[in-house]
Amino acid sequence: MKPISIEVWNPSGKYRVVSTKSMPGSRWIRLLTEQDCRVEICTETKTILSVDDILALIGDRCDGVIGQLTEDWGDVLFSALRRAGGTAFSNMAVGYNNVDVDAANKHGIAVGNTPGVLTETTAELAASLSLSAARRIVEADQFMRAGLYDGWLPHLFVGNLLKGQTVGVIGAGRIGSAYARMMIEGFKMNLIYYDLYQATRLEKFVTAYGEFLKANGEQPVTWKRASSMQEVLSEADVISLHPILDKTTYHLINKDSLALMKKEAILVNASRGPVIDEAALVEHLKANPMFRVGLDVFEDEPLMKPGLAEQKNAVVVPHIASASKWTREGMATLAALNVLGKIKGYPVWSDPNRIEPFLDESSPPPAASPSIVNAKQLGLPSSKL
Ligand SMILES: NC(=O)c1ccc[n+]([C@@H]2O[C@H](COP(=O)([O-])OP(=O)(O)OC[C@H]3O[C@@H](n4cnc5c(N)ncnc54)[C@H](O)[C@@H]3O)[C@@H](O)[C@H]2O)c1
């Protein structure tokens, strides 16, 4: 196996923890080295590591790995980690569709993720994409830079007004609900959402905000929980996708579902690329120039499907929804603490949505793993804190 380049922190540490990428901030490194970990960070320049690269990083002895959503964590890697004496893996991401959790269970490896810390940052990017698509910001920017602006015109880059329109959310979990609140409070949009579960807190928020507006003599905002995704697609003016990626959400948006949407609707995706059949989307964009999309994620990432890049009615950014400094440093901290907690035999934090105590730099983090998705399957104890 070819050697792989690494940077080492605290070489004499008792536990060997590998990070497949350099991650923002230094707190995560400090938290590990202070607890007797030797931290090895992969410094290979290529962006996506292969399974063989990661096998080389795991080597003969490894207690835990912090990995990335671009990596394929299945039976090969989990069995290698187990053989090397490891018991812990954490994705530096909330989504873990790149992880075969059954394989991890089989080998007794805890799988961590990083919920909560990226909720607002990701929702803000989805809101940015919604605005950019509605007001044609990227097209207008390119027009200016090309020196084409020769004076104000009544028809120049006319887009969509959001106020009073309906925002549709598919997957009203943490991020979907935060996005909905931004669009409702910011632009006084009405809400229609589809989720397998009732978003009670979100409904209460919209009701209370509607009452506030009414009391101030303004048109109140409203909410509706749709009984099908199709209802959201046909009624909403702006639709944002925020479900997890699994078998039930793969190609949720396809040729048939696109046909249900309004001709001037806006579709935003900051969840996972395969939630949209991207080839069908390209055809829809070509046939409907007033339909616009804002995409942070792509079906064959890092590639775009042929034809997408040429569509002026698409705003595309490279999977940056969680990319604020605070969030990325927090994700690194949570991922490191997931691995550390398992190595040290700490219990699992009882509420993965209440992660503030782990992010407070002025006090030591609780002795717990913040979020282990297979804690129940592995029978890991829950923290009483
Ligand atoms: N683009 C990015 O950088 C970025 C950043 C963070 C998260 N994400 C993605 O966003 C996803 C959601 O994150 P979250 O923290 O809000 O998770 P969450 O678990 O709080 O929310 C997901 C919601 O999807 C719902 N859902 C599941 N299956 C569904 C279906 N078939 N139809 C409708 N709704 C369904 C769930 O009930 C849940 O409410 C992550 O899994 C991840 O893939 C992407």
Ligand SMILES: O=C(O)[C@H](O)CO
């Ligand atoms: O799932 C996630 O966390 C994102 O895709 C990266 O922030």
